[in-house]
Amino acid sequence: MKRVIKMAPEDNVATALEKLEVGDEIKVVSEKGGVVDTFRTLQPIVFGHKIALATIAEGSKVIKYGEYIGEATQLINRGDHVHIHNLKSLRIPIPEKVLEEVRME
Amino acid sequence: VKSILKFMGFERPDGSVGVRNIILVVAGVDCMEGVARRIAEKVPSAVAVTQHYSCLHVGTEQVVNIMSGVAKNPNISAVLLLGMGCESLKPKFYQEQIAESGKPVKSLSCYEEGGVKKTVQKGIHIVKEMETQISTLKRKPFDLEKLTIGLKCGGSDTTSGLAANPALGVAVDMLVDNGAAAIFTEPIEAIGGEEALSKRTKTQDVKERLLKVISNEEKRYTTGTEVEFMCKGNILGGLSSIEEKSLGSIHKAGSRKIAGVLENSQRIVETPPAGGLYFFDGTHFDVQSIINLVAAGAQIVAYTTGWGASFESLVAPIIRICGNPESYEQMKADIDINAGTIIQGKESIEEVGQRIFHELIAVASGKPTKLEDLGYGTFAIYREDPALDRLLGISKML
Numbered sequence: 001m002k003r004v005i006k007m008a009p010e011d012n013v014a015t016a017l018e019k020l021e022v023g024d025e026i027k028v029v030s031e032k033g034g035v036v037d038t039f040r041t042l043q044p045i046v047f048g049h050k051i052a053l054a055t056i057a058e059g060s061k062v063i064k065y066g067e068y069i070g071e072a073t074q075l076i077n078r079g080d081h082v083h084i085h086n087l088k089s090l091r092i093p094i095p096e097k098v099l100e101e102v103r104m105e
Numbered sequence: 106v107k108s109i110l111k112f113m114g115f116e117r118p119d120g121s122v123g124v125r126n127i128i129l130v131v132a133g134v135d136c137m138e139g140v141a142r143r144i145a146e147k148v149p150s151a152v153a154v155t156q157h158y159s160c161l162h163v164g165t166e167q168v169v170n171i172m173s174g175v176a177k178n179p180n181i182s183a184v185l186l187l188g189m190g191c192e193s194l195k196p197k198f199y200q201e202q203i204a205e206s207g208k209p210v211k212s213l214s215c216y217e218e219g220g221v222k223k224t225v226q227k228g229i230h231i232v233k234e235m236e237t238q239i240s241t242l243k244r245k246p247f248d249l250e251k252l253t254i255g256l257k258c259g260g261s262d263t264t265s266g267l268a269a270n271p272a273l274g275v276a277v278d279m280l281v282d283n284g285a286a287a288i289f290t291e292p293i294e295a296i297g298g299e300e301a302l303s304k305r306t307k308t309q310d311v312k313e314r315l316l317k318v319i320s321n322e323e324k325r326y327t328t329g330t331e332v333e334f335m336c337k338g339n340i341l342g343g344l345s346s347i348e349e350k351s352l353g354s355i356h357k358a359g360s361r362k363i364a365g366v367l368e369n370s371q372r373i374v375e376t377p378p379a380g381g382l383y384f385f386d387g388t389h390f391d392v393q394s395i396i397n398l399v400a401a402g403a404q405i406v407a408y409t410t411g412w413g414a415s416f417e418s419l420v421a422p423i424i425r426i427c428g429n430p431e432s433y434e435q436m437k438a439d440i441d442i443n444a445g446t447i448i449q450g451k452e453s454i455e456e457v458g459q460r461i462f463h464e465l466i467a468v469a470s471g472k473p474t475k476l477e478d479l480g481y482g483t484f485a486i487y488r489e490d491p492a493l494d495r496l497l498g499i500s501k502m503l
Contacts, residue, residue, distance in 0.1 A: 003450055016343075017267075031271060031453065031455070032455055046343070049343035050343060050345065064349060064352065067298075067301045067348070069345065069346050069349040070345060082345065083340075083345045084340060084345050087345045087346065089348060090348065091296070091297040092296070094340065094347075098340070099340075101337045105341060
């Protein structure tokens with residue numbers, strides 16, 4: 001089973017430790033090393049990117065490391081890829097120029 | 106907290122404890138660099154360091170404070186200061202501060218000695234005598250409260266916030282719980298992590314100092330230019346916001362309370378007054394940042410990376426911790442701790458953290474790091490531009 005890591009108990013996202021395809025059954029490991037959850041992915045997610053562990057409503061906070069890393073700009077379902085398309089910083093937005101470069105990749 | 110754990114170090118006259126026995130040959134002005142190098146290369150335990158701000162710069166008080174801080178670092182057993190004779194930063198400015206530590210300090214003026222060749226000769230003679238003196242020093246056991254570890258990350262990638270940084274954080278918690286001090290810096294990497302850090306400050310005063318230091322750095326890097334706090338590589342790697350990036354970086358400082366913010370100004374370069382976790386008002390530039398930490402008293406620097414790091418510091422061993430399994434395979438000749446096992450599911454963050462903790466104690470007791478014996482090193486001092494700070498209405502004084 002493929003693995004994602006949840007960095008703190010209150011997190012609503014985890015990070016992929018390997019490449020995930022749609023429908024993959026995954027196990028969520030905690031920083032202590034134990035398996036805390038298993039479910040299926042809804043979207044492909046590359047290594048190092050985040051997956052939602054719970055449904056996150058538009059405007060709700062996204063939590064990693066037990067802290068806010070931004071807010072959801074649309075409804076995010078459990079198993080979705082969480083990144084710049086559905087999460088925005090509450091501190092300094094990523095400049096449009098940089099986002100354009102990323103989209104061109 | 107009294108701990109049964111000990112490390113084996115060299116006691117200094119002021120009661121501090123070195124993990125190495127290094128004689129520092131200081132080019133107090135950059136034109137003396139060649140002389141310093143010639144002297145140091147003749148004596149195995151000597152290293153040459155230079156400050157490159159030269160003469161006629163403003164803000165050199167901070168440079169003197171950082172260089173003196175490095176010389177006062179417990180890893181340094183004795184110091185030879187070199188001046189040309191006409192420089193604005195005379196050896197005596199450094200000497201006054203360094204002498205407070207009680208360690209042997211001597212100085213030479215190239216002009217008074219009658220030129221470069223005579224200064225080299227006399228310098229070698231002095232440093233060889235210093236070496237004879239320190240060679241009698243033996244390592245003795247000391248409590249971990251005599252240990253200060255600097256924390257730095259660089260060449261970061263998507264694994265940094267998942268493996269190497271949190272594992273180092275576990276080791277830092279263990280160090281702090283055993284009475285040691287740990288120092289992290291890089292205020293620019295704390296932007297977006299203010300809330301998380303604020304919750305961890307011991308007092309309101311520490312919180313205010315911390316927020317001031319971070320906000321000052323943000324002003325420096327957003328004035329007159331557009332700095333990309335998030336680059337394309339960060340985002341492609343999976344980081345979605347500045348908060349996420351900063352929190353991943355801060356993770357290397359563990360979870361204990363922040364006991365203080367150390368000032369780094371024209372007035373003073375502070376060292377931790379006791380054990381605990383401290384934030385230093387330094388820079389994020391790799392080499393200069395490590396020298397910041399050494400000036401603040403760190404005897405060892407723990408460096409987390411996704412790629413590796415080719416530099417050595419000369420004055421404090423660097424333990425390299427790599428969280429990327431591919432990079433570890435590629436760079437294992439350089440990397441001391443493989444944290445890539447977390448990504449591979451072979452070890453937990455806790456387990457790697459414990460390994461880091463024990464490796465730190467081993468290195469403190471004399472075990473060489475993988476790159477330590479190569480005999481090269483990079484040294485550079487960073488000081489903020491006082492003219493810019495004045496224009497922005499900000500101050501390094503806390």
